[in-house]
Amino acid sequence: MQNAIMSAFLGGIACSTIGVFVVLMHMPFIGVAMSHAAFAGALLGLWLGINPLIGAFGLCLVVAAIIGPLADRGELSPETSLGVIFSLMLGVAFLFMGLMPGTKSGALELLWGSILTNTRSDIILLAVVAAVVVGLVFIFFKEIQATIFNRGIALSVGLPATLILYGVLFLTGATVTASLRSIGGLLIFSLILNPAAAAYQLTYSMKRMFLLAAGFGVLSGWIGLLFSYLFNIPSGATIVITSSIIFMICAIFSPKRKVKRWEEKSLAKE
Amino acid sequence: MGTTVINIEDAVVSYREDIALRGVSLKVGSGEFVGIIGPNGAGKTTLLTVINGLGKLLSGRVRVLGNSLSRSNGHSLRKKVGYVAQVENIDPRMPMNVREVAMIGRYGVLGLFRRPGKHDWEIVDEMLELVSMTHLARRPIGHLSGGELQRVAIARCLAQEPRLFLLDEPTASLDWKAQAEILELVKKIHDTRQLTTLFVTHDLDALPHTCDRVVLMKDGLIVGDGTPDQLISTDSLSRLYDMPAPVVEERRPHMHIKES
Numbered sequence: 001m002q003n004a005i006m007s008a009f010l011g012g013i014a015c016s017t018i019g020v021f022v023v024l025m026h027m028p029f030i031g032v033a034m035s036h037a038a039f040a041g042a043l044l045g046l047w048l049g050i051n052p053l054i055g056a057f058g059l060c061l062v063v064a065a066i067i068g069p070l071a072d073r074g075e076l077s078p079e080t081s082l083g084v085i086f087s088l089m090l091g092v093a094f095l096f097m098g099l100m101p102g103t104k105s106g107a108l109e110l111l112w113g114s115i116l117t118n119t120r121s122d123i124i125l126l127a128v129v130a131a132v133v134v135g136l137v138f139i140f141f142k143e144i145q146a147t148i149f150n151r152g153i154a155l156s157v158g159l160p161a162t163l164i165l166y167g168v169l170f171l172t173g174a175t176v177t178a179s180l181r182s183i184g185g186l187l188i189f190s191l192i193l194n195p196a197a198a199a200y201q202l203t204y205s206m207k208r209m210f211l212l213a214a215g216f217g218v219l220s221g222w223i224g225l226l227f228s229y230l231f232n233i234p235s236g237a238t239i240v241i242t243s244s245i246i247f248m249i250c251a252i253f254s255p256k257r258k259v260k261r262w263e264e265k266s267l268a269k270e
Numbered sequence: 271m272g273t274t275v276i277n278i279e280d281a282v283v284s285y286r287e288d289i290a291l292r293g294v295s296l297k298v299g300s301g302e303f304v305g306i307i308g309p310n311g312a313g314k315t316t317l318l319t320v321i322n323g324l325g326k327l328l329s330g331r332v333r334v335l336g337n338s339l340s341r342s343n344g345h346s347l348r349k350k351v352g353y354v355a356q357v358e359n360i361d362p363r364m365p366m367n368v369r370e371v372a373m374i375g376r377y378g379v380l381g382l383f384r385r386p387g388k389h390d391w392e393i394v395d396e397m398l399e400l401v402s403m404t405h406l407a408r409r410p411i412g413h414l415s416g417g418e419l420q421r422v423a424i425a426r427c428l429a430q431e432p433r434l435f436l437l438d439e440p441t442a443s444l445d446w447k448a449q450a451e452i453l454e455l456v457k458k459i460h461d462t463r464q465l466t467t468l469f470v471t472h473d474l475d476a477l478p479h480t481c482d483r484v485v486l487m488k489d490g491l492i493v494g495d496g497t498p499d500q501l502i503s504t505d506s507l508s509r510l511y512d513m514p515a516p517v518v519e520e521r522r523p524h525m526h527i528k529e530s
Contacts, residue, residue: 146374158349158378204410206365256363
């Protein structure tokens with residue numbers, strides 16, 4: 001259980017930090033495409049008899065290498081290209097699942113996740129990825145902030161905005177891979193999107209949004225684990241449902257829904 | 271014309287099969303205020319992107335502020351070139367305020383690993399004051415009107431402390447009052463800060479009537495280059511916009527041009 005609590009903490013921070021990019025860059029399909037690429041890659045790894053996480057990370061990088069130039073050049077709308085990649089990855093995943101001989105329990109574990117059986121090495125991997133994600137956001141916050149606001153403007157003031165975009169894709173791949181065993185390929189996208197989307201409802205400060213998203217990510221993991229333990233139900237599902245409920249509560253009570261009132265309050269302060 | 275700060279020689283740019291610039295040559299001297307006009311698709315925006323290093327040349331040479339533009343020096347050169355684009359739709363929930371957006375102009379100058387200090391915030395606040403946006407400095411950026419957004423874009427550009435001031439249709443989609451205010455502001459900034467300014471527009475109403483020089487563009491070529499008095503005549507406008515002379519005449523009262 002200790003390992004599960006730690007995994008939820010680290011996975012919550014890493015996934016929701018990546019989620020801030022996904023939400024603010026209006027590319028929710030990045031998370032979907034990446035999580036399915038990781039799932040398909042992990043199944044490829046299992047089929048080939050290698051570590052599934054190597055397969056997951058490898059295929060995530062391939063997808064990032066496809067998405068990046070497409071989004072960069074604007075040849076296709078990001079939604080279209082990511083939608084095509086998402087469906088391809090889903091097809092590939094089920095292909096390898098069909099090709100795998102014998103029991104499919106390993107594959108199903110990657111599909112739904114099993115945070116309760118996480119090992120020490122899983123936690124170390126999550127800790128490294130979470131530290132890298134948070135560390136890079138901290139170090140390159142101003143470049144990230146400008147790129148999120150408008151990539152064209154970031155480029156025009158001399159910032160390496162294209163590199164930042166590729167960095168985000170790479171980090172998304174690493175985060176999804178590291179969280180695959182805990183949350184599962186099908187559910188991880190929700191843990192990327194929901195906490196960040198919830199934080200987005202509450203603040204007009206990007207720094208605060210990163211902090212709130214990380215907080216909601218950890219909270220989703222811990223509350224989800226608690227429900228999973230109390231009712232003996234799959235932890236991946238309870239974590240994702242919890243994050244969705246947090247999002248709904250934040251959306252309902254979002255101060256941004258009352259823009260005019262907020263503006264009056266804000267101006268009165270000045 | 272002072273020292274040449276922009277020297278474009280025979281620039282060709284294409285986007286896949288569409289040729290945006292067909293061998294364009296242009297020299298701009300320090301301190302000049304150049305209006306670039308022409309119909310949509312004439313290559314005006316591409317010309318600006320060639321100057322700020324974002325456009326990729328198929329052939330030709332570009333020297334900006336004494337440096338030949340190449341893939342390796344694009345980033346460093348852009349730090350000296352301020353660029354204001356058309357008003358863009360901004361997510362009303364974007365978690366950034368006006369002051370933070372204006373600060374983006376300092377980010378390139380600061381470079382990697384350095385955070386904005388007191389001096390940078392002072393510059394940003396000074397620029398916001400210059401564009402009369404101090405009272406809205408803490409407002410979320412997505413809550414501004416089109417005219418206010420353009421003021422912030424100009425403040426962001428000036429916070430960069432650029433030597434070149436490039437404006438790409440900065441008054442497009444603004445109402446008449448906001449248009450007039452932005453034009454006035456641009457001229458004031460050009461004069462007081464002694465910048466070299468290139469102002470692109472397809473709309474003659476939006477052309478600052480105080481331009482020193484006008485460049486006419488059509489189909490990826492420069493088809494005229496001279497003073498506004500020389501170039502903005504019924505004949506040249508009729509050819510530029512493919513409009514019959516009587517129609518141009520009819521519209522002339524709306525244009526900031528002198529009778530020829």
